[in-house]
Amino acid sequence: xxxxxxxxxxxxxxxxxxxxxxxxxxxxxxxxxxxxxxxxxxxxxxxxxxxxxxxxxxxxxxxxxxxxxxxxxxxxxxxxxxxxxxxxxxxxxxxxxxxxxxxxxxxxxxxxxxxxxxxxxxxxxxxxxxxxxxxxxxxxxxxxxxxxxxxxxxxxxxxxxxxxxxxxxxxxxxxxxxxxxxxxxxxxxxxxxxxxxxxxxxxxxxxxxxxxxxxxxxxxxxxxxxxxxxxxxxxxxxxxxxxxxxxxxxxxxxxxxxxxxxxxxxxxxxxxxxxxxxxxxxxxxxxxxxxxxxxxxxxxxxxxxxxxxxxxxxxxxxxxxxxxxxxxxxxxxxxxxxxxxxxxxxxxxxxxxxxxx
Amino acid sequence: xxxxxxxxxxxxxxxxxxxxxxxxxxxxxxxxxxxxxxxxxxxxxxxxxxxxxxxxxxxxxxxxxxxxxxxxxxxxxxxxxxxxxxxxxxxxxxxxxxxxxxxxxxxxxxxxxxxxxxxxxxxxxxxxxxxxxxxxxxxxxxxxxxxxxxxxxxxxxxxxxxxxxxxxxxxxxxxxxxxxxxxxxxxxxxxxxxxxxxxxxxxxxxxxxxxxxxxxxxxxxxxxxxxxxxxxxxxxxxxxxxxxxxxxxxxxxxxxxxxxxxxxxxxxxxxxxxxxxxxxxxxxxxxxxxxxxxxxxx
Numbered sequence: 001x002x003x004x005x006x007x008x009x010x011x012x013x014x015x016x017x018x019x020x021x022x023x024x025x026x027x028x029x030x031x032x033x034x035x036x037x038x039x040x041x042x043x044x045x046x047x048x049x050x051x052x053x054x055x056x057x058x059x060x061x062x063x064x065x066x067x068x069x070x071x072x073x074x075x076x077x078x079x080x081x082x083x084x085x086x087x088x089x090x091x092x093x094x095x096x097x098x099x100x101x102x103x104x105x106x107x108x109x110x111x112x113x114x115x116x117x118x119x120x121x122x123x124x125x126x127x128x129x130x131x132x133x134x135x136x137x138x139x140x141x142x143x144x145x146x147x148x149x150x151x152x153x154x155x156x157x158x159x160x161x162x163x164x165x166x167x168x169x170x171x172x173x174x175x176x177x178x179x180x181x182x183x184x185x186x187x188x189x190x191x192x193x194x195x196x197x198x199x200x201x202x203x204x205x206x207x208x209x210x211x212x213x214x215x216x217x218x219x220x221x222x223x224x225x226x227x228x229x230x231x232x233x234x235x236x237x238x239x240x241x242x243x244x245x246x247x248x249x250x251x252x253x254x255x256x257x258x259x260x261x262x263x264x265x266x267x268x269x270x271x272x273x274x275x276x277x278x279x280x281x282x283x284x285x286x287x288x289x290x291x292x293x294x295x296x297x298x299x300x301x302x303x304x305x306x307x308x309x310x311x312x313x314x315x316x317x318x319x320x321x322x323x324x325x326x327x328x329x330x331x332x333x334x335x336x337x338x339x340x341x342x343x344x345x346x347x348x349x350x351x352x353x354x355x356x357x
Numbered sequence: 358x359x360x361x362x363x364x365x366x367x368x369x370x371x372x373x374x375x376x377x378x379x380x381x382x383x384x385x386x387x388x389x390x391x392x393x394x395x396x397x398x399x400x401x402x403x404x405x406x407x408x409x410x411x412x413x414x415x416x417x418x419x420x421x422x423x424x425x426x427x428x429x430x431x432x433x434x435x436x437x438x439x440x441x442x443x444x445x446x447x448x449x450x451x452x453x454x455x456x457x458x459x460x461x462x463x464x465x466x467x468x469x470x471x472x473x474x475x476x477x478x479x480x481x482x483x484x485x486x487x488x489x490x491x492x493x494x495x496x497x498x499x500x501x502x503x504x505x506x507x508x509x510x511x512x513x514x515x516x517x518x519x520x521x522x523x524x525x526x527x528x529x530x531x532x533x534x535x536x537x538x539x540x541x542x543x544x545x546x547x548x549x550x551x552x553x554x555x556x557x558x559x560x561x562x563x564x565x566x567x568x569x570x571x572x573x574x575x576x577x578x579x580x581x582x583x584x585x586x587x588x589x590x591x592x593x594x595x596x597x598x599x600x601x602x603x604x605x606x607x608x609x610x611x612x613x614x615x616x617x618x619x620x621x622x623x624x625x626x627x628x629x630x631x632x633x634x635x636x637x638x639x640x641x642x643x644x645x646x647x648x649x650x651x652x653x654x655x
Binding site for chain 1 (some may be wrong): 549551552554555556557558559560561562565566569570573574
């Protein structure tokens with residue numbers, strides 16, 4: 001395990017009766033781009049604000065570079081926050097905004113000028129220093145906010161949904177930009193978002209949160225390909241989450257039933273779980289599979305490179321399948337009957353956590 | 358489809374047939390302004406060029422600069438003018454020191470549900486007559502009044518304040534404080550807390566965050582508060598008359614006197630016009646200096 005910049009231990013925070021953060025443990029490795037991902041109200045922003053010192057935990061600890069932060073105020077922490085709506089000081093020029101933190105640190109004037117200039121170059125806004133924030137576009141303001149936080153060289157940069165106010169095209173562009181800047185400066189980024197695509201594009205590690213808890217933590221591929229809970233699967237946009245009953249099991253395999261048919265999975269399920277959720281990616285659903293589940297095509301959507309079929313099984317379950325749009329072997333019309341199947345190795349099994357089914 | 362288009366278009370068509378609304382909504386305020394604001398000022402302007410018939414002592418039609426000459430060259434009036442300016446400025450400064458913390462607290466610190474009641478507490482005294490509140494101070498400040506009997510035992514505390522400069526300042530601050538609190542409250546309420554958080558986050562201590570972020574961003578409220586407080590104080594005559602001594606006479610009293618006992622309307626009118634112009638010029642300069650536009654600007 002690489003050295004941690006931020007360690008979170010049993011962090012707990014309540015607002016009135018609402019538990020916002022429920023005993024979270026987390027290590028953020030040095031130099032990593034870590035994303036807290038989850039729906040609104042999952043505790044991701046509260047956790048971020050506690051790291052920045054804007055909220056104080058009811059119990060638990062936050063350590064930055066091994067040092068317990070306690071209730072230390074933001075101005076005495078080595079973190080910096082990029083706010084959701086940037087919070088650029090409207091009465092100051094862009095250069096004064098960026099130089100704000102340096103002035104507070106009593107950096108000599110000529111050095112401030114030089115470092116501000118370098119920052120403006122890093123965020124690709126040279127010669128905008130004397131503008132007022134309101135004269136810049138949303139994307140440009142975003143870059144200034146980033147520069148203002150980066151210039152003080154914090155140990156950890158905290159970003160609270162910083163791209164939320166931008167339009168889709170600009171967001172995509174800024175995602176790549178943010179990643180480039182992070183790699184260039186090598187500072188640890190903790191990024192909060194509810195957009196799973198954004199998380200996947202930028203993050204080294206993703207922490208999926210729900211109801212104040214960590215649901216799953218891992219790199220983008222792990223989270224996307226092997227969700228450990230039904231919530232993570234749903235949140236990451238899994239299209240096929242099928243309910244299954246466990247009918248038989250031994251030490252190395254599990255027999256399950258979906259609808260009217262059973263199949264054997266080459267893995268043991270933990271504990272005594274009676275139900276499971278199966279996640280199958282649409283392109284892994286085999287159409288016209290011999291000896292499979294009977295179904296009827298209810299919808300067909302042309303998606304450019306692929307053709308997407310919605311297939312209703314006999315028990316009413318809807319399965320989405322995707323094939324190359326010009327695949328002549330699997331061309332069906334709405335209303336066609338056919339059989340579909342899954343290969344055991346294409347299935348991700350989520351033992352029932354009591355939340356689904 | 359067709360009916361929905363018609364429904365959407367009809368409300369815009371209706372007012373064109375009989376434009377009563379714009380006549381009422383623009384006409385009445387215009388009429389009120391002309392009758393009660395423009396006309397009196399024009400009259401005062403005309404009077405200021407009239408003269409007094411030395412035989413009858415009555416005002417007579419004339420065109421003379423004599424009133425202005427007397428107003429601008431006489432040392433007595435210049436001294437009273439400077440004193441008025443000094444009293445109004447001091448009262449404004451003291452009021453600002455009180456109004457800012459109060460307005461900021463109500464607008465930016467107090468929880469939302471307390472803002473209404475707190476604001477009400479600021480405003481309630483304002484609904485009591487200016488005169489009554491000023492008379493109340495006589496009872497408090499006079500020798501052996503409430504203040505002396507309650508706090509007289511404290512050493513070095515000034516006693517017997519009535520008919521002093523202090524009493525005039527106290528009277529002004531109390532009477533006009535609410536109208537200074539209101540704009541400060543409004544600008545504090547509009548202040549986005551994230552600016553303060555951002556300042557802390559970038560390393561500013563609470564004091565520095567206040568000086569470099571909070572103060573400049575609430576400056577529009579401060580400027581408005583100063584203007585709203587200064588103008589009525591500058592022209593006031595009731596407070597110095599009731600609470601001040603002979604050395605606290607202000608321009609308002611002089612003008613009041615010219616229209617009253619002295620029965621020299623032309624000279625009173627000339628003094629009024631001079632005062633009005635001074636206020637206009639001073640406020641224009643003040644706005645330019647404070648540069649409110651630059652803070653939020655267009």
